[in-house]
Every structure is written in structure tokens, then in C-alpha cells.
Amino acid sequence: MMGERHIDQPALFYEFSLERHVPSDHLLRSIDRFVDLGDIREQLRPYYSETGRPSIDPELMIRMLIIGYCMGIRSERRLCDEVRLNLAYRWFCRLGLEGTVPDHSTFSKNRHGRFRDSDLLRQLFEATVERCMAEGMVGGEGFAVDASMIKADANRQRSVPGDEGLPDEATGQAVREYLAALDDTAFGAATPVVPKFISLADPAARWTGANGGLAFFAYCTNYLIDLKHAVIMDVEATTAVRQAEVTAQRIMIDRTQERFGIWPERLAADTGYGSAENLAWLVHERGIEPHIPVFDKSARSDGSFARADFPYDHQRDRYTCPAGKELKQYHRTYATPRPGVDKDGFMRYRASKHDCDACSLKPRCCPGQPARKIPRSIHEGARDMAREIAKTDAYVTSRRERKKVEMLFAHLKRILKLDRLRLRGPNGARDEFLLAATAQNLRKLAKLIPMQQLVPAT
Template sequence: MMGERTVMQEALFYGFSLERHVPDDHLLRHIDRFVDLSSIREHLRPFYSETGRPSVDPELMIRMLIIGYTHGIRSERRLCEEVHLNLAYRWFCRLDLAAAVPDHSTFSKNRHGRFRDSDLLRRLFEATVERCMAEGLVGGEGFAVDASLIKADANRQRGVPGSEGLPADATSHAVQEYLAVLDDAAFGAATPVAPKFISIADPASRWTAAEGGFAYFAYSTNYLIDLKHAVIMDVEATTSIRQAEVTAQRRMIERTQDRFGVWPQKLVADTGYGSAENLAWLVHERGIEPHIPVFEKSSRSDGTFSRSDFTYDHKRNVYICPAGKQLMHYRRAFSTPRVGVDEHGLMRYRASLADCRACALKAHCCPTQPQRNVQRSIHEGARDMARDIAKTDAYLVSRCERKKVEMLFAHLKRILKLDRLRLRGPNGAKDEFHLAATAQNLRKLAKLIPSGAPAMAG
């Protein structure tokens, strides 16, 4: 018998429970166990007036933002629509069926005011790190660091030449933030080189073609992760050049040690972090083993001997050339001692003119110069340490472990959909990167700590 469509009739009362309609295996159920926002109200209290109409609950806004970043919902307008319609989202936000969802403009108002003034999103991210540590997911023995380019919300065809600077009538929020970070080593002061183009819409973003394709405006998100379970220990937004990313690495290590008391034995990174100055900072100032390829610029392509063909004698402070002759820093004593270090932190070791003139290997060593010289960095000891580590089996393991941070970036862009920023300015990038890292740590907790497990690791 053919059935007939039932006409919906409004009932006077409903026996409906959101709790029963959210599946036990839903991602938000697993994440909800690790979301503790009880301290938010007290943290934000100084930023609210004691009089006037009640505001939108800040805990509700944070829960909605967590939904958006854990589920790749990039638009706050769409996020409000999804929370209005989705039962699981309402359950996570503690909204019953009749409760109203905040307007999308509420997020913008709070972001430019209370959230940034109180550094709330940084506090939220650090809370997830503390929970990962409490659950035993942080080993603390080895860290890895890397950066990834994220496209800025700026049209690549609407930039002005960097030599011309910004127009006088550019006064947006992003422009004001750009002017505020001109002296910041992670942005304007990272390099004295003017960019080829500047975006009027978001001038703090950097014109870059680092990925080998078309150039575009971008920011860099920098991750410092623990190698045990790839928990993100810190995150930093910078302009997209290597000097700024190395600065971010130092800030993240210092902040992690100060904030959480975690002091790793080793740091794993790629060649971009292998400069002499950075290796010396890790070894001498932080006592961290650099599992990092040394950034070398001494190799020659013309067939003549490179610096690596010369052996350094630590005891006598001389280099020995392939012919067995000495290259010395100074060949006589000066009445007034000389430092002998140039502005780049390099010392020059020279061979004897007589030795080079009579040497049978001169054509393979310095065919166009009367004598050979070799430059040595004042940080060469740290570079030698990194070279020695690179010969060990532990270094091979570290090279494989470094892929964990690259996998996090792939997850960030493909699953969380953060391949292009929605907010502008350094603060906008900072907000998005903090929320994305928070979402990734929460998803990590939900994946590795099964339901029914003890609340905290023993």
C-alpha cells in the first residue's frame, strides 16, 4: 500500500535532548573533554564594564571559534549559520534549541578589542599545551621547528613598488598595524632590504616566490613542536623571510622554557636555521644540541680547493692546507693586540706567500691569487659540533622526525583549510595561527586519549 506524506503539525511540548542526538564518536564529544574555559571570565573581567547591558558570553564565542577552526569553517558568517542548524555544534556551545546564536559581527568587535587587549587567544593556546603536558603527550627531550607560508588576504596584482612606499591616504587597521611593527625583528626590522612590492590592503605581508611558482603576498606561521607526539609547543606569526623565521625560533624556545619549564636536549630543523649565529645561540646560550644541517657557503664550483679541504688545528689555532703548510691568523705579535674579526664575525687565516709560490698544488688552490686565505667564523665551534652530530645515527633519526612538523602544516592547509588568511595585518595573522594551533592540539588530544581514560595522566 502506498504511504502518504505526514503533514507536520506543531506540538505543544517536545521531549527533546541534545545529549541523546550527538553520537558518542563525534569529534566534538572527544574534544569537549579537554576544553576547560572556566578561567576565561576572570581573565576578561578587567576588560568589561561593570554597568550596562550584558554582553555575549565570551565562552560561547570561544567555543564557536573552536568549532570553526577544528572543522575548517573559514567564514564566521557561515559559522553562525552552522551553529544555528547543527545539533552537535549547539551541544558543544551549550545552546538549547531555543537559544539565539550571536551575530557574526560580534566576533569582529571582540577581536579588535577585548580578545587582543587581553591576549586571550594566546592564553587559550597555552591552555591546550598545559593539558597535553598533563596527559603525558609531551616528552620534552627533542623539539623540531619550521615555518610555512600562508597566503595573505591581499591581491597579488594590486601591490605598489616597495621603493615607493605606501600612499599617504592608506589608513586602514592593517596599515596601522604595519607601522606599529616596523621595528619588530619578526616583521619590519627583519631585513633592511625593501620588498619588491607592498600590498596596500595588508602591507605587513611579504611579497615572496619562495615556493618556486607565482609570487604572492604571504605571512609565515612558525611551529615549535615536541617530537614525542608532535604537540605544538608554541606558534609565532612573522613576515615571510628566513631571518624573521630564525628570530621566531628563538622567541618560541625562550617562551616555552619560561612558560612551561621545558628545556629540550636537541632541536631539529632544516638548513635555513643552520647559520653560524643561530647554531652558536643554541649551543652556547641554550645548551641545545643542533640537529641541523650547517649552512655552508664555502664550497667552490671551479675545481679549486674548498674550505673543507683545509684542516683546522684547535691547539695551534692554524689551518693545514692539502700540501701540509700552515695558514695563520697573524704571523707576528703586535704591540697593540688585534681582534682580527670583521663586521660579519669572520677571521681570516693566510698562507705564507713563499709557501704558495713554491707549491705544486697552487693551480688547484689559488690560481689567480698570490696566496691562499681561509675565513673562519667566530662561531665555528658550534658549526663543528653540528657537523659532528650530522655523522651520527641519532641525526638520521632526527631527519625522519622532522617530517612531523611538515605533516602538521599539511594538516593545517588541507584539513583545517588554512591555506589563505581571512584576517589582515600582523594581529590578524597572529589570531588565526593561535586558533589553528589550538585546534590541532585539541584534535591531537581527542585522537590519542581515548574516551573513558582517566582525566589526567598519573
């Protein structure tokens, strides 16, 4: 039987509670337990004037940004619309039904001013790390580091050849940040190589084709994670070159120790972090075991003997060739002692020409040279240590656990939708990467720390 026509008859009184209309298993309800912004007003008080109209509540803006990055809402204009309509978002922002949602332009004004001046977004991220530590989610023994390229808000059409440099008429916030970061080892000073193109909209973004496909302008987000539960311990924005990623690794390890008092026993990373200089820094300066493949180009493809075929005697400081002859730095004594290290940080070990001329293995050893030479880095001790670690079961475990950081990058791009930056300049990249890492830690807390069952209201 067809029901009667529904006639809308407004009630005289309504009783409505946002608390009852937000599901108990909603992600934001679980995240809300770990968001403590009680002291944010005191942190920002020095950056507000004592006179004039009251400002937008900074806690409201931060809560809205957390929603945007946790839910993959990339546009602040759309975020304002969603908060205006979504009951769960209003509940998380403490707005109620009658609360006014701020205009999207408010975020830009505060980001370029108070938030960056006070370093608020980094403090917000570090607060999530402290909460993870308090909940026992950080082991502190094994860390992993990696970087992932994120497309910048720039395109090839608005760029100039790199060897021409920026034109004099180029202006804007991103240009000023680029000029300020020219001497920064994470950006302008990361490499002497001139990029093929420079973007007029975002000059600090690096033109790169490292992914193997079409080249694009990009930044790198660098993660240092704890391997126990893949908690992000630190995050750093850099230009998209490998040298900058190694620099970021050192910055993040030192900052984690200074900020949280945690010094890992081992570090897992890919071959890009396996240079002799970086391995020596980890082993000799920081006492960290490098669970990292050694970056080694000594293997040969022509069938001749590689450097691995020449065992090294640490006590006598010399190599032995497959024929049993010795390779030494010097075969005679000089009146004036020589340093023995070239400008590139290598020591050269040479075989005797007399031995090589009479050797039957010369065609397989040094067919194009009068005698065999072997370069040895001054950091070879750290490289040898990394090679020995690579033979252990712990290394195999670290290689498997290192994939956790790659899974975080996949989550960042596919779930949180951060596959392309919306903000420009080094500071814009830092802001986005910090907020995204904050969102990932909060989601991790919500997933691993169960909520107490809510008692329904009577």
C-alpha cells in the same frame, strides 16, 4: 505493497535531548573533554563595563571559534549559520534548541578589543599545551622548529612599489599595525631589504616568490613542536623572510622555557636555521644540541680544493693545506696587537706566498690568488659541533622526526583550510595562527586519548 501516505500530525508534547542526538564518536564530543573555559569570564571581567546591556557570553564565542577552526569553517558568517542548524555544534556551544546564535559582527568587535587586550587567544592555546603535558603527551627532550608561508588577504592589484613607500592617504587598522611593527624584529626590522611591492590593504604582508611559483603577499606561521607526539609547544607569526623565522625560533624557545619550564636537549630544523650565529646561540647560550645541517657555502664547483680539505688544529689554531703547509692568521708579530676578527665576524687564515709559489698543487688550490686564504667564523666551534652531530644515528632519527612539523603544516592547509588568511595585519595573523594551533592540539588530544564508552540512556 506501497505504504500509506504520511500525514504530518504535530504531537502535543515533545521530548528531545541534544545529548542523545550527538553521536558518541563525534569529534566535538571528544574535544569537549579538553576544553575548560570556566575562568574565562573572570579573565575578561576587567574589560567589560559594569553598566549597560548584558553582552554576548564570551565562552559561547570562544566555543564557536573552536568549532570554526577545528572544522575548517573559514567564514564567521557561515559559522553562525552552521551553529544555528547543526545539533552537534549547538551541543558543544551549550545553546540547546532555543539558544540564540550571536551575529557574526560580534566576533570582529571582540577580537579587536577584549580578546586582544587580554591576550585571551594565547592563554587559550597555552591551556591546550598544559593539558597535553598533563596527559603525558610531551616528552620535553627533542623539539623541532619550522615555518610555513600562508597567503595574506591582499593582492597585487592594490599595491605600490616598495621603494615608494605607503602613500599618505593610506589608512586603516592594518596600516596602523604595520607602522607599529616597523621596529619589530619579526616584521619591519627583520631585514633591510625593501620589498618589491607593498600592499595597501595589508602593508605588513611580505611580497615573496620563495615557493618558486607566482609571487604573492604572505605571512609565516612558525611552529615549535615536541617530537614525542608532535604537540605544538608554541606558535609565532612573522613576516615571510628567513631572518624573521630564526628570530621566532629564539622567541618560542625562551617563551616555552619561561611558561612551561621545559628546555629541550636537542632541536631539529632545516638548513635555514643553520647559520653560524644561530648555532652559536643554541650551543653556547642555551645548551641545546643543534640537529641542524650547517649552512655552508665553502664548497667549490671548479674542482679546486674546498675548505673541508684543510684540517683545523684547535690547539695550535691553524689550518693545514693538502701539501702539508700551515695557514695562520699572522706570519709575523705586530707591535700593536690586532683583533684578528673583521666586521663580519670572520678570522682570516693565510698561507705563506713563498710556500704557495713553490707548491705543485697551486693550480688546484688558489689559481687566481698569490696565496690561499681561509675565512673562519668566530662561531665555528658551534658549526663544528653541528657537523659532528650530523655523523651520529641520533641525527638521522631527528631528521626523520622533523617531518612531523611539515605534516602539521599540511594538515593546517588541507584539512583546516588555512591556506589563506582571512584577517589582516600582524595581529590578525597572530589571532588566526593561535586559533589554528589550538585546534590542532585539541584534535591531537581527541585522537590520542580514548573516550570512555558512553552508557546509552534508558
